[in-house]
Amino acid sequence: MAGPTPAYGGGPPHATQTGPREAVRGFRPTVGAGLGFLTLGLACLGDLWWRDATWLDDTGPGPAFFPGFLSALLVLLGAAMALGIDEAPETVAAGEDGASLQATIKFSLLLVGLIAAFPYVGGLLGLSLFVLLETLWVERRSVLISVASAVAAYCAIRLVFVVLLAVPLPPGPLRWIG
Structure with missing residues (x-):
């Protein structure tokens, strides 16, 4: 029986593992x-x-x-x-799978929070808060860039969905925001 394969820390170079794990590894x-x-x-x-x-x-x-x-x-x-x-x-080249998995989990949690809070917080405010929290927590941007992104998202969402397409987004408790 041959030793461990090169993928698992050593062994002869001609020994290769051919399982689903190795097929997905790359x-x-x-x-x-x-x-x-x-x-x-x-x-x-x-x-x-x-x-x-x-x-x-x-x-x-x-x-x-x-x-x-x-x-x-x-x-x-x-x-x-x-x-x-x-x-x-x-x-x-870096293969930051651990960091991308952590970012994916954070993003998914924020998305679930947005979906749950959407009817109560409102459409424009909810989506803007989502962008703010996503840039701060997931992307780890500065507060200035995060606030600017949230304001830009608010303006873009308002222009496209409310003004141009006339989509009735839920207003939420702060009706004057959108």
């Missing part, structure tokens, strides 16, 4: 996420095509324009992530 989580985004974007575009929704007509953009635009962006983002275009070489 797989980066961003590749999986990228393939997921790519698949979701293509599925959404296919659904819009299948429903024969109107993209543009004589009056301007139709009901499929904005979802189609976002789906196309999701396809591009997924392709970039799957190909590793979005990562800096030092991040890929």
